[in-house]
Amino acid sequence: MSERTNDIEPLSVGARLERWLYLGLLALVIALPLVMTPYLSADTFDIAKLVALRLISLGLVGIWAFRVAIKKERRVRWSKLDALLLLFIMLVTVSTIFSLQPSLSILGKYRRFEGLLTFINYAAIYFLALQSFASFERIKVLGRLLSLVGGVVSIYGLAQFTGFDPISWPGQQFELWRSFSTFGNPDMLGGFLALAFPTALASYLDAEGAKDSTLYGIAFTLITACLLTSYTRGAWLGAVAGILVFALLVGRFVLLSPRKLAVIAAVFVITFGSIAFYSGTRAHNTNLLERISSTSQISEGSAGSRLEIWKAALRATEERPLLGFGPDTFNLLSQRYETVRYVKIVQGNSTADNAHNYFLQLAATVGIPAAICFIVFICAALFFARNSIRYYDANTKRVYAGLIAAAAGYIVYLAFGLSIIGSTPLLWLIIGAILSQAYFVHTNKVKAVPAIIAASATTLTFLIAAYLAVTMYAADVHFNRAMTLENSGNPDQAIASFDTAMRLYKNGLYFDLYGRYLQDIGLAKHDTSLLVKAKDIAETAADLEPNDSDHWIYLANAYATLTQGPGTGYFDSAEEALNKALAIRPYSPLAQLLLANAYEAEGRYDDVLRLLEFVRDVNPTSKEAYLLTAEAYKNLGNKELAVTYYKKYQSLNPRDTKVGQIIQGLQAIQRAPK
Known part of the structure; x- marks a missing residue:
């Protein structure tokens, strides 16, 4: 009785690796467009695709490196x-x-x-x-x-x-x-x-x-x-x-x-x-x-x-x-x-x-x-x-x-x-x-030696890249959990998730939003220690990414919540942070508005009006800009322009009844005989 032989010979190890390489490239075509992780990570789309890209690429590079190592030719x-x-x-x-x-x-x-x-x-x-x-x-x-x-x-x-x-998407921008x-x-x-x-x-x-x-x-x-x-x-x-x-x-x-x-x-x-x-x-x-x-x-x-x-x-x-x-x-x-x-x-x-x-x-x-x-x-x-x-x-x-x-x-x-x-x-x-x-x-x-060295170095690079991507994704999951827990009534869990996220991934956005959260609950609870921690987080963000104006604005806001007024350390620090923000982004309306607030507290009303002219021009619906402008004119003794800007503010915020009383008072003074 003769032995049966297979009609199709089994693939060699090298051929199998080569086929896996081809299939892995096809896996990229499937995974990158389709993968997303709603409700799990804060960045539902791109960071999930990043992990898929890095892990599949690591597998591909590993297969290629192993193939290089075992082949004679x-x-x-x-x-x-x-x-x-x-x-x-x-x-x-x-x-x-x-x-x-x-x-x-x-x-x-x-x-x-x-x-x-x-x-x-x-x-x-x-x-x-x-x-x-x-x-x-x-x-x-x-x-x-x-x-x-x-x-x-x-x-x-x-x-x-x-x-x-079927998915509810918050914060749609289009x-x-x-x-x-x-x-x-x-x-x-x-x-x-x-x-x-x-x-x-x-x-x-x-x-x-x-x-x-x-x-x-x-x-x-x-x-x-x-x-x-x-x-x-x-x-x-x-x-x-x-x-x-x-x-x-x-x-x-x-x-x-x-x-x-x-x-x-x-x-x-x-x-x-x-x-x-x-x-x-x-x-x-x-x-x-x-x-x-x-x-x-x-x-x-x-x-x-x-x-x-x-x-x-x-x-x-x-x-x-x-x-x-x-x-x-x-x-x-x-x-x-x-x-x-x-x-x-x-x-x-x-x-x-x-x-x-x-x-x-x-x-x-x-x-x-x-x-x-x-x-x-x-x-x-x-x-x-x-x-x-x-x-x-x-x-x-x-x-x-x-x-x-x-x-x-x-x-x-x-x-x-x-x-x-x-x-x-x-x-x-x-x-x-x-x-x-x-x-x-x-x-x-x-040649064998250069090829193996190149393959090993490439594999190590992609191993590091994959590790970083997975770590960043884990951080984003914790960050998403922290954002979800913000309104849960249990700030300790939210803070723990924020801390974990920032430890895994030094992302400036994490720091900004964490600092804002600490500031909000600190103000709500009248807890100065939380306000100080918010300030520390904002300082870390500014040190981490000093060329981003947003971090300096968040830091200035953190200082402002701790200040006791002009002449104090935190007040001066807030003003300094806003000037740094404007040095980076000269046309930032928010930085100019906040700086106008600081100048108003110092009685620098001409500087207030200079800054707010730009803010109103950029954003004609800025209620705070009109209110600050009106108050600056009132403090300068220009009641007519003060009334004009109070009325513009009132048209944007008709629920503020106090402004109506201020307008009536200023108009009464204008009508009074001199």
Whole structure:
């Protein structure tokens, strides 16, 4: 009796590791867009995606390092473009060293996280994709998977558009019922959909058989609809650019599926018409047609504010053209260089933490040379990938064209939007995948010792990065718990959670909100020890991030609660802190308003009026500004102007009956015979 042999030989260890590497890259495509942790972490979206990115990347790097260690013959795929990428990472590293705040530039800003570690992560994903996507079938799977994930994300976004959202989201900062799905912001959702849109189109055109055609047709329809309901104009431009690139790359081959083209046209017309009609009814409050027409209004609304942000980015770039202010420091530099018009548009309520133009963002934060390296690398990669597909047949060409168009569309979106860790790593993955088949990519043997050293160093770097990400996430869970416990009537538990969060992650926002909480309960309980602790927390925040004006404002407020009036130590410290805030952000209305309060206590009424003129101009609805102005004029003996500003205050706050009595008293004095 003869022995039976298996028809399929088992994979070698090296082949298994290589397959796991490929599957891990696909896991990124699934996890990054979908993962979020509502009710658990304070930052529901980005910090959860950061953890997913770091842990999966650690696994990928570990698999690659182990493969390098066990293989007798070590081969690495590389392209001549890699030198540009390496130079880019080196420049970002130097920029981090000379950053306005190096610790921030390493980790990235809270809720953004695009610091040095993330840029290294991008480069690693590109490198591993270049090694792994060595066949057309794998590239095809990448495009199809991205399409399906885009469809899943879109289902939730469309549910939000129609008002059916199982999750209650507090503090929404944008128009009601705009789709934001698993990204937490319509702009960020739009960026991801601009990336998925061309791949969904290509997957539908490439699909064979009714089952696949239906599946990818539905995904394309969902993505198209959700892209519209995100109301993100930059993403719309990115999607249009993606379609144009796809059409140019595929050319006449797109005409091989006339029925599918007719279906696509019908889907768009029906989807657009339905959304336009529904959004214009009373059941909805965000009109699609009005949003489209506003695209041409570049000097008004959000478009106008972004023009002012771009001006700040250009001014910052002029100040530090070579190395910038450091990765992810845009919030700090925008405070220095924001325009008066921008402050008026937002009424001083916020500062820009992103340029809304990735190229300006890079130039201002990591310098012009690094920005040029990035732009040239991406453009060259797309150009060479485009040259490579000319030799493929129609089906293969459509798949490649879809991915190239996806990358091109996302780059166009980045000229008007934000780079986030839920989408941008997928851009680098796509670039690595489409270049893996390019004619100028080479495979070379590498020596054992340098390869093992490089693999070990990379693994250690990603181990540290993953540990930091998990620690930051744990801190955010404690911070969320502390915020939840604020109104529970048990401050001891809230304080314990705040303390744990700050111990795990030195995040300035944690310190600010913790200090404010201590101050509130200290005032409520008349507990001076809590007020002193709030002051200590605010001092720590200012020491930790001295280039953020908000910390100095919080510190000044903490000093003010402890002061006994002019001439005391805390009063002088509060005034000094406000002057530091204004040195960082000269156009801060809140700092000027608080400083006006201090000057009013000192009897410096002319200085009060000087500061409040700007505050009223920036925020015409500031009740406190009008009240302080009226009191300053009253103290200066100008009863007529005092009455004028008291009345303006009264129109904003009619419930304040005391002001009515003051007005009557001043008018009586004016009418009295002299």
